[in-house]
Amino acid sequence: MFGYRVPAPDEAMLISGGKRQQGDAPFRVIIGHGAFVVPVFRKVEFLSLAMHESEVADTCVTRQGISLKVKAIIAFKVGNDLESIVNAGQRFQSDQAQMAVLTGRIFSGHLRAIVGSMTVEEIVTERQKLATAVLDTATPEMLKIGLTIDSLQIQSIDDMGAGYIDAMAAPHVAAIQRQAQIAQAQAKQQSAEAEQESARKQAEYGRQTAIVQAQYKAEVDRAQAESAQAGPLAQAHAQQEVLTAQTELAQRAAELRQQQLVAEVVKPAEADAERIKILAEAEAQRMRIQADAAASHDRVALDRMLIEQLPLIVEKAAQGMQGANVNILNGADGLGELAAGLVGQGLAILDAVKRDIDADKKPQIEA
DSSP: OTTEEOOOTTEEEEEESSSOOOTTOSSEEEOSSOEEOOTTTOEEEEEEOSOEEEEEEEEEEOTTSOEEEEEEEEEEEEOSSHHHHHHHHHHHSSOTTHHHHHHHHHHHHHHHHHHHTSOHHHHHHOHHHHHHHHHHHHHHHHHHTTEEEEEEEEEEEEOTTOOHHHHHHHHHHHHHHHHHHHHHHHHHHHHHHHHHHHHHHHHHHHHHHHHHHHHHHHHHHHHHHHHHHHHHHHHHHHHHHHHHHHHHHHHHHHHHHHHHHIIIIIHHHHHHHHHHHHHHHHHHHHHHHHHHHHHHOOHHHHHHHHHHHHHHHHHHHHHHTTTSOOOOOSHHHHHHHHHHHHHHHHHHHHHHHHHHHHHHHHHHHHO
16 A cells, blocks of 8 residues: 555664654654555654674783783674664664674773783683673663663683683693593503403403313214224123123033932932941841840740831931932822832841841751
C-alpha cells in the first residue's frame, strides 16, 4: 500500500515529523509491525538492532611497568528497550558504522586502565578476571549511548619480544617437559616390560609346547614299543603256560607212576612179607602147641587150645591185609567175602597145624 512501511525483524523504524512523538524522543519508534507514513510530511529511517563486533588491539602497561599488547573482541548491539533505541538513534542514525569505532575506543581506554592495575602473572593466568573488570567499568558508559555488551573475549596477550611471558612460563614448561620425559620414560619402561613379558610368555609357551610334544612322543614311542613287544610277550607267555602245563602233567604222571609202583610192587611185597610173617608166627605157634600137646598128652586140651588160638590167627591174617592195596568191588558182600576168606585162611592154618601134630604123634604111638 502506498505509504505503508514495515521494518525488518532486526530493525527499528524511526518516523520523524509530525506531532506524534514518544516522550522526549524526536521520532516515533516502530518495532515488529508496520505503520502508515504520509509521504513528504513524514521521514522514515531504519536503525539496525543486529549484533555488531568491534576489535581492540592496544598496548597497555602493567602495574610492573611491563608493556603488553592486548587484543580483545567486543560483541555489542543496540538495546531492545525504547530508551536505548532512542539514544542510539540520536547518536548513530546518520552513520551507524560509528558504533563499532566508538565502542572500540571506549573499551580501549578501560582496558588500559584495568591492565595498569594488574600484574603480568594475573593478566596471563586470569584472563576472565581481566575481561570481567573491563566489562564492569565499560557497561554503564555503553548504556548511555544505547548499546549493550553481549560478550568480551581477550584473544591474545603479547609482551612484544620482552621474553617476560616466556620466562614466566619457563618453569612450567620445564615441569611439563620433565613430566613429559618422565611419562615417556615410563612409557618406554612399560613398553620394555611388556616386551619382556611377551617374550617370557612366548618362551614359556614354547617350553610347555616342547614338554607336551615330548610327552606325546614318549607316549607314542611307549605304545609302539608295547605294540612291538606284545607279540613276543604273548608268545613267551603262551610257551610258559605250555611249559607249566607240561610240568604239572609230568608231576601228575610221576605221582601216578609212584602210586602204581606202590600198588604193584610195594604193597604186594608188604602183603607177602606180612603173609610170611603170619606163617612164621603160625609155625612158631604150632611148635608151641605141639610142645604143649606133647607135654600134656591131652588131645582134647590140644584141640581146645587150637580153637582158642583161632581168633589170634585170624587177627594176624587181618593185620597182614591192613597195609595191602585191596579194592572191594561189591560193597558189603565183598566185605563179607573178605572176612570169610580170612576165617577160612585161619581154619586152613589150624588144619595144617593139626595135621602136623598128628603126623608127629603117629610115630610116637607106633613106637
